[in-house]
Amino acid sequence: MRRSLVTDHSEISRLFKVRAIVAGLFSFLLIAALLSRLGWLQIVEYAHFSGLSKENRVRLMALPPNRGLIYDRNGIILAENRPTYHLELIPEQVEDIDATLEGLGEIVTISEQNIERFHTSMRTHRPFESISLRTRLSEEEVARLAVNRHRFPGMDVVARLSRHYPQGSSAAHAIGYVGRISEKELNTIDVSNYRGSTHIGKTGLEKYYEEELHGIVGQQNVEVNAEGRILRVIDKIPPLPGNNLVLNLDMELQRTAEQALGDFAGAVIVMQPKTGAVLAFVSEPVYDPNLFVHGISVKDYNALREGDYKPLFNRALFGQYPPGSTFKPFLGLAGIDAKVIGHKQSMRCIGYYTLPNDEEHRYRDWKKWGHGEVDLSDAMEQSCDVYFYELAHRMGINRMHDYLREFGFGDKTGIDLFGERSGLLPSKEWKRRVHNKIWYPGETLIAGIGQGYMLATPLQLAVATSALANKGKKIQPRLLKEMRDTNGEITAMAVPSTSWIELKNENHWDVMHKAMQRVLRGKWGTARATGWKLKGYEMAGKTGTAQVFGIAQDEEYDAETVARKLRDHALFIAFAPLEDPEIVVAIIEENGEHGSAVAPIAKTIMDKYLLEDELKEDAK
Amino acid sequence: MPSKYQFDTEYQGRFARVLQLIRIDPVLLFGLLILTLAGLGILYSAGDQSAELMQKQVVRLSIAFLVMLVAAQVSPHQLYLWTPWVFLVGVILLLMVFFAGDVGKGAQRWLKIGVRFQPSEIMKLATPLMLAWYLSERPLPPGFRSLMISSVLVLVPTIMIAMQPDLGTALLVGMAGFFVVFFAGLRWRVLIGAGLALLAFIPILWRMMHDYQRQRVLTLLDPESDPLGAGYHIIQSKIAIGSGGLYGKGWLNGTQSQLDFLPERSTDFIFAVFAEEFGMMGAVVLLSLYAFIIWRGLYIADHAQDNFSRLLAGSLSMTFFVYLFVNVGMVSGILPVVGVPLPLVSYGGTSLVTLMAGFGMLMSINSDRKLLSR
Numbered sequence: 001m002r003r004s005l006v007t008d009h010s011e012i013s014r015l016f017k018v019r020a021i022v023a024g025l026f027s028f029l030l031i032a033a034l035l036s037r038l039g040w041l042q043i044v045e046y047a048h049f050s051g052l053s054k055e056n057r058v059r060l061m062a063l064p065p066n067r068g069l070i071y072d073r074n075g076i077i078l079a080e081n082r083p084t085y086h087l088e089l090i091p092e093q094v095e096d097i098d099a100t101l102e103g104l105g106e107i108v109t110i111s112e113q114n115i116e117r118f119h120t121s122m123r124t125h126r127p128f129e130s131i132s133l134r135t136r137l138s139e140e141e142v143a144r145l146a147v148n149r150h151r152f153p154g155m156d157v158v159a160r161l162s163r164h165y166p167q168g169s170s171a172a173h174a175i176g177y178v179g180r181i182s183e184k185e186l187n188t189i190d191v192s193n194y195r196g197s198t199h200i201g202k203t204g205l206e207k208y209y210e211e212e213l214h215g216i217v218g219q220q221n222v223e224v225n226a227e228g229r230i231l232r233v234i235d236k237i238p239p240l241p242g243n244n245l246v247l248n249l250d251m252e253l254q255r256t257a258e259q260a261l262g263d264f265a266g267a268v269i270v271m272q273p274k275t276g277a278v279l280a281f282v283s284e285p286v287y288d289p290n291l292f293v294h295g296i297s298v299k300d301y302n303a304l305r306e307g308d309y310k311p312l313f314n315r316a317l318f319g320q321y322p323p324g325s326t327f328k329p330f331l332g333l334a335g336i337d338a339k340v341i342g343h344k345q346s347m348r349c350i351g352y353y354t355l356p357n358d359e360e361h362r363y364r365d366w367k368k369w370g371h372g373e374v375d376l377s378d379a380m381e382q383s384c385d386v387y388f389y390e391l392a393h394r395m396g397i398n399r400m401h402d403y404l405r406e407f408g409f410g411d412k413t414g415i416d417l418f419g420e421r422s423g424l425l426p427s428k429e430w431k432r433r434v435h436n437k438i439w440y441p442g443e444t445l446i447a448g449i450g451q452g453y454m455l456a457t458p459l460q461l462a463v464a465t466s467a468l469a470n471k472g473k474k475i476q477p478r479l480l481k482e483m484r485d486t487n488g489e490i491t492a493m494a495v496p497s498t499s500w501i502e503l504k505n506e507n508h509w510d511v512m513h514k515a516m517q518r519v520l521r522g523k524w525g526t527a528r529a530t531g532w533k534l535k536g537y538e539m540a541g542k543t544g545t546a547q548v549f550g551i552a553q554d555e556e557y558d559a560e561t562v563a564r565k566l567r568d569h570a571l572f573i574a575f576a577p578l579e580d581p582e583i584v585v586a587i588i589e590e591n592g593e594h595g596s597a598v599a600p601i602a603k604t605i606m607d608k609y610l611l612e613d614e615l616k617e618d619a620k
Numbered sequence: 621m622p623s624k625y626q627f628d629t630e631y632q633g634r635f636a637r638v639l640q641l642i643r644i645d646p647v648l649l650f651g652l653l654i655l656t657l658a659g660l661g662i663l664y665s666a667g668d669q670s671a672e673l674m675q676k677q678v679v680r681l682s683i684a685f686l687v688m689l690v691a692a693q694v695s696p697h698q699l700y701l702w703t704p705w706v707f708l709v710g711v712i713l714l715l716m717v718f719f720a721g722d723v724g725k726g727a728q729r730w731l732k733i734g735v736r737f738q739p740s741e742i743m744k745l746a747t748p749l750m751l752a753w754y755l756s757e758r759p760l761p762p763g764f765r766s767l768m769i770s771s772v773l774v775l776v777p778t779i780m781i782a783m784q785p786d787l788g789t790a791l792l793v794g795m796a797g798f799f800v801v802f803f804a805g806l807r808w809r810v811l812i813g814a815g816l817a818l819l820a821f822i823p824i825l826w827r828m829m830h831d832y833q834r835q836r837v838l839t840l841l842d843p844e845s846d847p848l849g850a851g852y853h854i855i856q857s858k859i860a861i862g863s864g865g866l867y868g869k870g871w872l873n874g875t876q877s878q879l880d881f882l883p884e885r886s887t888d889f890i891f892a893v894f895a896e897e898f899g900m901m902g903a904v905v906l907l908s909l910y911a912f913i914i915w916r917g918l919y920i921a922d923h924a925q926d927n928f929s930r931l932l933a934g935s936l937s938m939t940f941f942v943y944l945f946v947n948v949g950m951v952s953g954i955l956p957v958v959g960v961p962l963p964l965v966s967y968g969g970t971s972l973v974t975l976m977a978g979f980g981m982l983m984s985i986n987s988d989r990k991l992l993s994r
Binding site: 012015016017019020023024027028030031034035037038039041042043045046048049050052053054056057223224225231 | 760761799802803805856858859860861862863864865866875876879880881895899900903904907910911914915918921922927930934937938941944945948949952953954
């Protein structure tokens, strides 16, 4: 091996040349290696990376449809979509999160909870994804943020449409509300149609007509940058907005009814007997549906759920009350039509009634000394209990059941709302089935005055009264009048189903109408105080009182000593004008004591409807 | 037409004479100009077509070319005389940064990065200069003693820079030193022996590395293990290159680059932008351009008149290659992510100036040969 040092210049030049060539070859070889690497990426794996690149930039985005609006019959808006503003941050673009949060906190209110929630979602989101910090900014806050925007890179104020109920609590029980889609609801809806949707109808019409209101989701392919910001729409299938609902509700009448009911808990249903249109749907007390749209706080929710008279409880739909004497017109009709008694035939009322085989047990009349000789009309006018005890006794519970079922008692009315209760129309068979007990004759008597097992919802009373007013044409109550698309074209009309109640003698309808007129016009009419003031039309009605708690046989009922919550419920059903009924009202006022006390409510509503010409024109 | 032909040659001849007068090598200048112009075009696309960015880069390039021109005026002999002092000052500066860096902690360290960066940049030139200075006076190929001293001269600045920590620069400085020894005639068996020793050294090196450095190596081996963190750069860069295909997506049309998916795309990852927009064909052209410059550098080295010039020129050319290889290797995912820019193309001033100063030296060496040969 050559160990001598090379000092010769040419020798060194030669050595250097070799080295330079080796170095040159070495670098060209490695550059070739780089090129083969690029070739691998760009030619062999081209399809793979090309796909990844497309996936990177193209994103399929759902375009949630705009929810349909809800109007009353006169075009007053009941539910709309309003832009609300939300404060969001893109963490990647924020230099100092804590400083930014602090700085923003000086401009808008940001609670500890907001910050905590922000940090939680920051952990689960990619750094370039926008994270919500505050929702529902006020206009002032939006303005303040706009002015200070330059101080907070990565901050964004995002506008979204959210549901708003401009009428507040008015008719809230009919309209209902929307809320965030829950885990449970995800299992029941067509998830693909709800991509991009955050809210869904929770109660009321918002829930019943959810499918129609929601619309059909659209989609678009968008080009996004690394932050997820949309740069360009590549293609687009626009969403189909939901249908607008035009309701039968008449907000003016609705407010009139709400005000007339006043502070009492209760329900008022106003219907057109001919069309089934529900003009007013009142359940008091009520709540503000706007509270639910963005998620109600636990405190507010408990206040509503546990509060006095439970505002969330829809009395018109779920409230099952003993109909009391408002039951009498229907039983009376059944009685004369079944010929258990002639409509002119009278009997003696001595203030109580006893069954033939049980002289001991007295069934009391509300009037201690009795009404004397009464026929059907008298019994209706004065609301004589003894007459109807006798009538019920002669009919028997099963025949009563069969007749009254025709009027819709014990059945759902089929209104366009979910969760309706069917009330209770007892029968022997029912008692055996449910309570496994035999039916006692005394229970027939109690049922005859609308007490005991008998239960009806305010809506059922309104429907039954409509059938009575229509002389047998029983109609399905309807809140929806028609659906319109965004151009205002009618896409669907509500067609309520009807059925007929056949009487053996059609004249009996008039008999009952006249008898009910006497409730207001008669000398002893239970609602005569209201009747005296009637002007312009004739009303037929029936008062009712439903016991909240039982009173022992010989005990006096003294309203003064009974706490308000334990006072009797007051009921009133009515229709007008007598000759050609156009409006039916059913009222239940909890703890209102006596039906005569709520008859003025019906008059107020009917005056408004029948006497204000322009309103009447609109309503047709 | 003869007259035109004559005019052309005369004109070019005059131009060549001017270049010769200012000691500029027209061949190398041609390569550098084409490359920097192409670089500006890529940067325009990578930098979101920002005029401000372009302006800054043009100013930097002008300064860099000026530095090259100045460096070309310094004869190799003068350079030889200054070398020990440059090296000494560089090491002292490195030491200062080293201790200052140890004292200052927290936010202040950030302010000192600029200061720290300068000495290590100097060492990119000072180290090969120093080794060429040392070895050119020794008998070649270097003996054991020379090799030991050379190793110390290379390792001292390299380790100091690596501990800053700036792995990219340390690698370049180390390679610059190594190539001087290589050109000096380092025996093949020593080279292979040292290579094997280095391999054995890897586990120890692994322990010495910072966590983030280790992470970079791990990320290279399996980028999908952390797709949103350390692996994000490599994944997005590979997507950019791969989706460029054979012909590329076209200038300004790279979706990965233009839509912000590619991080650091105007600096270290600018090659991915180029490969996405110009494809495999563009990459072949660009790498050929680099190869041309490297070839010219080695040619100058081969024709240099003295050992100092030879060793320096050879090392400078190969350092330029290392730059290229490490950057493209990193961007295409075959080397770990170390902060090495694509030479003469990446946005940024310091490395540009250093590189062009090196090319100035190459030109000076080239001119010196011509002067002597005449």
